[in-house]
Amino acid sequence: MLTYIFKRLLIAVPLIFGVLTLTFFIIRLAPGDPAAFFIQPGISPNVAMQIREQYGLNEALPVQYLKWLMNVLQGDFGRSFSRAQQPVIDVIAGALPITVTIAVLTLIANFMLGIIIGVVSAVRQNSFLDRFMTVGALFFYSMPEFWFALMMIILFALKIPIFPASGLNEIGAEGFGPFGFAMDRLWHLVLPVTVLSINGAAGIARYVRGSMLEVIRQDYIRTARAKGLPERVVIMRHALRNALLPVITLMGSSLPFIFSGALFIEVIFAFPGMGRVTVEAIFARDYPLIIANTFISGTLIVFGNLLADVLYAVVDPRIKL
Amino acid sequence: MMNELRGRLFSEGCRVSLRLAAFCFLLLSVTGCGGGRGGASGPSAMDSTLVITSLGDADYLNPVIGATVTSSNIFGLIYPSLLQSSFDTTTGLLNYEALEKRLRKATGASKKPEAALARSWTFSPDHRTLTYRIRSDAFWDDGMPIVAEDFRFSYMLYGNPIIASPRQQYLAELVGAENGAVDFQRAITAPDDTTLVFRFHKPVPEYLALFHTSLTPLPAHYWKDVEPEEFRQSSLNQNPLGAGPYRLKSWKQQQELVLESSARCNLPKPGNIPMISFRVVPDYTVRLAQLQTGAVDVVENIKPQDFEGLQRAAAPVEIKTVGLRVYDYVGWSNIDRDEYRKSGRIQPHPLFGSAKVRRALTMAIDRQSIMDGYLKEYGELCSSDISPSLKWAYNNTIVPYAFNARKASDMLREEGWVPGPDGILQKAGRKFSFSLYTNAGNERRNYASVIIQQNLRAVGILCRLEVQESNVFFENLQSRRLDAWMAGWSIGLEIDPMDVWGSDLETSRFNFTGYRNPDLDHLCMLAKKKMDPLEAKPYWLEYQELLHRDQPVTFLYWIRETQGFNGRIQGEELNISGVFYNIDDWTLRPSATLAP
Numbered sequence: 001m002l003t004y005i006f007k008r009l010l011i012a013v014p015l016i017f018g019v020l021t022l023t024f025f026i027i028r029l030a031p032g033d034p035a036a037f038f039i040q041p042g043i044s045p046n047v048a049m050q051i052r053e054q055y056g057l058n059e060a061l062p063v064q065y066l067k068w069l070m071n072v073l074q075g076d077f078g079r080s081f082s083r084a085q086q087p088v089i090d091v092i093a094g095a096l097p098i099t100v101t102i103a104v105l106t107l108i109a110n111f112m113l114g115i116i117i118g119v120v121s122a123v124r125q126n127s128f129l130d131r132f133m134t135v136g137a138l139f140f141y142s143m144p145e146f147w148f149a150l151m152m153i154i155l156f157a158l159k160i161p162i163f164p165a166s167g168l169n170e171i172g173a174e175g176f177g178p179f180g181f182a183m184d185r186l187w188h189l190v191l192p193v194t195v196l197s198i199n200g201a202a203g204i205a206r207y208v209r210g211s212m213l214e215v216i217r218q219d220y221i222r223t224a225r226a227k228g229l230p231e232r233v234v235i236m237r238h239a240l241r242n243a244l245l246p247v248i249t250l251m252g253s254s255l256p257f258i259f260s261g262a263l264f265i266e267v268i269f270a271f272p273g274m275g276r277v278t279v280e281a282i283f284a285r286d287y288p289l290i291i292a293n294t295f296i297s298g299t300l301i302v303f304g305n306l307l308a309d310v311l312y313a314v315v316d317p318r319i320k321l
Numbered sequence: 322m323m324n325e326l327r328g329r330l331f332s333e334g335c336r337v338s339l340r341l342a343a344f345c346f347l348l349l350s351v352t353g354c355g356g357g358r359g360g361a362s363g364p365s366a367m368d369s370t371l372v373i374t375s376l377g378d379a380d381y382l383n384p385v386i387g388a389t390v391t392s393s394n395i396f397g398l399i400y401p402s403l404l405q406s407s408f409d410t411t412t413g414l415l416n417y418e419a420l421e422k423r424l425r426k427a428t429g430a431s432k433k434p435e436a437a438l439a440r441s442w443t444f445s446p447d448h449r450t451l452t453y454r455i456r457s458d459a460f461w462d463d464g465m466p467i468v469a470e471d472f473r474f475s476y477m478l479y480g481n482p483i484i485a486s487p488r489q490q491y492l493a494e495l496v497g498a499e500n501g502a503v504d505f506q507r508a509i510t511a512p513d514d515t516t517l518v519f520r521f522h523k524p525v526p527e528y529l530a531l532f533h534t535s536l537t538p539l540p541a542h543y544w545k546d547v548e549p550e551e552f553r554q555s556s557l558n559q560n561p562l563g564a565g566p567y568r569l570k571s572w573k574q575q576q577e578l579v580l581e582s583s584a585r586c587n588l589p590k591p592g593n594i595p596m597i598s599f600r601v602v603p604d605y606t607v608r609l610a611q612l613q614t615g616a617v618d619v620v621e622n623i624k625p626q627d628f629e630g631l632q633r634a635a636a637p638v639e640i641k642t643v644g645l646r647v648y649d650y651v652g653w654s655n656i657d658r659d660e661y662r663k664s665g666r667i668q669p670h671p672l673f674g675s676a677k678v679r680r681a682l683t684m685a686i687d688r689q690s691i692m693d694g695y696l697k698e699y700g701e702l703c704s705s706d707i708s709p710s711l712k713w714a715y716n717n718t719i720v721p722y723a724f725n726a727r728k729a730s731d732m733l734r735e736e737g738w739v740p741g742p743d744g745i746l747q748k749a750g751r752k753f754s755f756s757l758y759t760n761a762g763n764e765r766r767n768y769a770s771v772i773i774q775q776n777l778r779a780v781g782i783l784c785r786l787e788v789q790e791s792n793v794f795f796e797n798l799q800s801r802r803l804d805a806w807m808a809g810w811s812i813g814l815e816i817d818p819m820d821v822w823g824s825d826l827e828t829s830r831f832n833f834t835g836y837r838n839p840d841l842d843h844l845c846m847l848a849k850k851k852m853d854p855l856e857a858k859p860y861w862l863e864y865q866e867l868l869h870r871d872q873p874v875t876f877l878y879w880i881r882e883t884q885g886f887n888g889r890i891q892g893e894e895l896n897i898s899g900v901f902y903n904i905d906d907w908t909l910r911p912s913a914t915l916a917p
Contacts, residue, residue, distance in 0.1 A: 032792030037388065039799065041820050041831060042813060043487045050485035054553075083574070084380050085553045094574065150606050158610045161635070165616065166607045168576060171598060172366020270602045272575030280377075285792060 012302045023294045034285040078288035088292040099273035103258045109197035118208020137202035149195045166270035211243040252308030256301045369595040372617040374602045382561045384537035399563035404535040405434035408898045413712035417531040435589035448524035453517040469511035474541035483549040491533040494521045526852045566592040566905035592905040618887040637888030644710035644897030645879035649809045656835035679872040685729035691769045703876035705865040716865040746781040754783035759807040760794040836873035
């Protein structure tokens with residue numbers, strides 16, 4: 001398996017590099033100018049030229065590419081155009097932990113909720129509860145997340161004001177002490193994590209239900225019941241463990257989806273995470289930041305897929321890598 | 322057996338839950354550690370904090386390079402200014418004020434301009450030399466005195482092409498600028514700590530000389546070791562040293578920037594409200610919800626359809642407006658843009674080349690309906706780009722073209738546009754059909770464009786609506802790739818329209834329509850030559866008549882921008898020159914006893 005992982009990692013290097021090169025050229029071909037902000041009445045036309053000069057945009061495209069390549073090979077992704085010329089690595093270092101927090105909490109909530117709903121639906125197949133949960137899951141699965149987020153804000157921050165509508169912390173949260181600060185942060189994360197996880201959980205619930213229904217019809221389940229094991233043990237130990245095999249692989253592949261979901265969640269809830277950095281970088285034509293973000297998301301997708309494959313082999317002994 | 326199993330499951334569940342909780346706590350702590358330098362504020366922090374929401378974060382807290390509106394709002398509170406400016410609502414003129422001198426006599430009751438660093442000024446009779454006397458009792462936050470050399474040093478930064486200041490245009494009249502680079506040795510001198518002299522290469526009206534020489538200074542002793550190449554990247558940009566009523570307390574980028582009242586400020590005094598928090602909230606619905614719950618105090622640009630909801634809000638909200646500075650328009654390409662791009666030759670546009678056709682288009686559009694449906698009482702019909710708020714120059718004799726579809730049809734027929742078999746107007750085999758472009762994400766323009774499309778269809782004109790991403794739209798506009806578009810302008814308080822209407826299409830960067838009228842150029846030139854703006858009034862009146870006659874664009878409506886204020890704010894005076902014009906004088910009702 002180690003050889004397999006090593007091979008996959010080796011292939012990942014040119015793949016990610018290819019994605020970055022493509023991104024480099026595509027964003028430069030797209031209409032729009034990083035110095036466009038400085039083209040407005042009252043600002044000398046020299047400013048846009050001087051800014052382009054500073055950004056190195058006046059050079060020929062192949063020269064820009066070679067310079068960029070040399071810098072990236074030395075681990076330097078350059079400085080952001082739109083964020084006060086901060087090194088893009090610093091911008092990402094500030095934003096990534098926020099997105100990772102949301103992603104990990106969402107992942108946990110996704111799977112916990114999804115598995116519970118899926119198991120109950122399968123065990124009580126065709127009951128009212130099953131139908132109710134199936135319809136509910138489909139309802140949430142097909143709901144646009146940005147709209148759902150706004151509805152949650154209107155409901156739980158405006159009509160019934162129990163959760164904050166935006167931001168990571170309350171005004172003056174630094175004075176609450178470490179525990180109070182953490183609880184305040186958690187309080188601010190309830191709505192966004194709920195929005196992101198309900199949609200994902202609905203999908204996972206469908207997987208779990210299907211998988212469970214398949215497993216509980218197997219002979220070994222009948223055997224378990226026949227030898228007098230309580231239903232709870234039959235379901236939780238014998239059925240669920242086997243039913244979760246295909247679901248576990250979802251964990252790796254759902255990471256990129258959660259990151260892409262964070263794009264609008266962070267804009268709506270005003271979190272300064274990777275999603276907002278990416279959206280703002282695209283609108284500002286901040287080339288270095290767009291490329292660095294592509295690097296992060298590309299790497300996540302490649303590693304997410306690798307993780308899914310490896311997890312599959314780890315949990316299912318029939319799969320050999 | 323069952324109980325044992327349950328017990329085991331429970332204890333396993335507990336262990337997992339505990340691990341999960343510990344993990345979550347760790348994650349929260351990791352993300353929480355990146356916080357700012359904010360100290361303990363206590364649970365009642367909101368009582369002494371004014372919370373202002375903004376769409377985006379500040380870029381630089383540095384007046385030389387800060388370019389966003391949020392940056393300007395913030396560094397305006399941190400840094401001192403040479404002069405104070407005030408907008409006279411009875412005349413529409415900007416006034417410049419030093420401690421002991423004013424450009425114009427104040428018309429109403431006015432306070433002594435104690436925030437100004439200049440004690441007074443003298444302007445030479447030839448309008449080429451401006452000498453300031455600076456007060457000697459002003460200090461930077463670190464205790465160092467503010468001296469004339471600080472201004473000289475700062476102007477050299479503003480003029481340095483490596484730094485690329487967006488305010489370098491202000492130096493265009495200084496000696497040397499006529500040859501491409503300001504000669505700082507001669508243009509700005511500081512003979513002693515309290516005397517500052519500016520020299521111009523041509524006679525300059527006094528108001529313009531004051532406007533262009535009152536750029537915000539930086540402390541020379543603090544910035545002197547920063548190389549121009551490092552200026553934009555310097556860490557000093559995150560730790561500004563100012564002398565204004567507020568100073569930076571903490572800055573969590575893209576989240577929140579907190580200013581605290583600066584106790585030692587005497588320009589004019591420490592801010593009344595102990596803390597001001599600028600919170601970044603990109604989404605409009607969320608900003609609005611927070612204003613309604615009282616989580617934030619000020620939200621700018623409230624949409625008229627939300628006023629009713631705000632009146633029912635849990636927190637008392639007041640809607641306030643400033644003067645008319647923004648207008649929407651429909652731009653018509655006056656010239657054949659393809660021909661101009663290919664050969665540089667200027668020919669009238671086949672659809673919009675005639676002023677009579679453009680006038681007919683304006684009459685065909687029911688501007689009043691757009692205002693009634695969207696802006697309501699927060700809009701005003703627009704006839705030119707001189708705002709009714711600039712009363713001294715506004716031509717109130719011009720009657721806006723009324724909506725009259727029949728007259729519009731007649732005028733189009735007189736120009737040779739007659740209905741074809743499909744009902745669409747035709748002339749020499751060409752249909753009157755075009756695409757109207759606008760930028761994405763502007764609800765007001767989307768609303769207006771649908772009405773415009775219906776209005777034009779009623780007179781036999783086929784108009785397709787196209788929405789483009791803002792960057793793409795602006796680039797297409799700049800390179801004159803659009804035949805018709807809908808956009809808006811935010812005007813300056815000084816009238817300077819040559820960039821927008823100048824006949825030289827190479828130098829008039831914002832003349833997207835390709836409008837050319839030598840008479841209008843001449844009027845602008847005559848007006849700019851006058852040393853007293855009031856003497857230029859007749860030229861500006863005629864200028865507006867020309868624009869009204871030629872209709873290079875269809876001016877739609879002026880927009881009265883609306884701001885939502887929490888009722889606990891007191892003492893605010895909104896002004897066309899800015900929403901936060903006198904923010905250091907504001908107070909918060911519950912915190913009145915806390916204010917210093």
